[in-house]
Amino acid sequence: MAAHETHDLDSLLDEDVLRALSGAGAFSVRLPNELVALNAEVLRWFGLFDAQPSERKQRHALVPDGTGENNGWHGPGGLSAYNRFRDGYIFQASEPIWSMLDGSAGAEFAAAHERWRAALHAVGHALIARLARALEVGADQFGPGGRCDIAAGAQFHLKAIRAAASELCAPGATGATADGRMMTLPAHRDPSVLSLVVATRPGLQLLVEGEGRYEDVPRCGPDVCTVIAGQLLTKLTRGLVRSPLHRVVSEPREAVCAERVAATFFFQPPLDAVLQPLESPTMARLARLADASPERSARAHTKVRAGGERGNGKPFLPVTYREWKHRAYSGYYARAAASAGAARLDSA
Numbered sequence: 001m002a003a004h005e006t007h008d009l010d011s012l013l014d015e016d017v018l019r020a021l022s023g024a025g026a027f028s029v030r031l032p033n034e035l036v037a038l039n040a041e042v043l044r045w046f047g048l049f050d051a052q053p054s055e056r057k058q059r060h061a062l063v064p065d066g067t068g069e070n071n072g073w074h075g076p077g078g079l080s081a082y083n084r085f086r087d088g089y090i091f092q093a094s095e096p097i098w099s100m101l102d103g104s105a106g107a108e109f110a111a112a113h114e115r116w117r118a119a120l121h122a123v124g125h126a127l128i129a130r131l132a133r134a135l136e137v138g139a140d141q142f143g144p145g146g147r148c149d150i151a152a153g154a155q156f157h158l159k160a161i162r163a164a165a166s167e168l169c170a171p172g173a174t175g176a177t178a179d180g181r182m183m184t185l186p187a188h189r190d191p192s193v194l195s196l197v198v199a200t201r202p203g204l205q206l207l208v209e210g211e212g213r214y215e216d217v218p219r220c221g222p223d224v225c226t227v228i229a230g231q232l233l234t235k236l237t238r239g240l241v242r243s244p245l246h247r248v249v250s251e252p253r254e255a256v257c258a259e260r261v262a263a264t265f266f267f268q269p270p271l272d273a274v275l276q277p278l279e280s281p282t283m284a285r286l287a288r289l290a291d292a293s294p295e296r297s298a299r300a301h302t303k304v305r306a307g308g309e310r311g312n313g314k315p316f317l318p319v320t321y322r323e324w325k326h327r328a329y330s331g332y333y334a335r336a337a338a339s340a341g342a343a344r345l346d347s348a
């Protein structure tokens, strides 16, 4: 299995993106100074929001409506089981960011997040354009205003992971890793085209396929961003791109595990985009390569990967993103609807 690569965003080549995403399914990029500054700024705003008492945060609570498209804050355990140890806020690509702090700070909070979101959308567009060029499948479809514009249905999450050590280590607690750390975000694949993660502390791990073990993503901080391929990209490329299983682990300290903040962008197309496998002579050549030399080809893994046409034998027929999302999120919808019901009962 290919090792996790780290590149400079400015000098990343089309082939680098193809190699990394069809190998490990993820890689990290060192960011230019202006992006580092925007990350640091938005993490500082998150800290200011986060430091408020939870009654204040509650005023900005999201109201789940079952569509999976939410804006606003949720407390620990909100929305889905994935948030057992996480709280923070979510915004959709097309929605204005709320002024979530009192006074003039509210407007600055919103403006800083909007600048940051625009800059990260540009990074997502640049990355998918590189992959599309390497596959010769036409980059414009994924770009701004394209029929499969990956920022059109995007959302970002800014969330803190924290847990009392007593809860992590309670008798019967599941999720201890071999080295004594605890799983604070269970293993999953992202239901996105691409995801970008900026995290303040280590803890993100990727499954090393074929070896059954997880490996730490080597770098974190506002100067680096981890790029993870999502299940949609695996589908669109018929399994040439891998969407790796990943999780987050935390070290229990004396009383609480060290708090970790992560900003995650999930890039997703517009709801009415028709998704179908990408076709090109290059795609066909790479597929033949993968099929012909499973042991030697770096892309041999694609044959056994879940989620692609090669992976599970199920053809990926044209489908709208709306339909795909509905299926992918169905379990999530049920949990979101249940928590919405509870919130309404509480406030009645």
Ligand SMILES: O=C(O)CCC(=O)C(=O)O
Residues within 6 Å of the ligand: 157, 185, 190, 197, 199, 203, 204, 246, 247, 248, 262, 264
């Ligand atoms: O917190 C992280 O590093 C990753 C978060 C993640 O994988 C997710 O929210 O899907």
Ligand SMILES: [Fe+2]
Residues within 6 Å of the ligand: 188, 189, 190, 195, 246
């Ligand atoms: Fe994820």
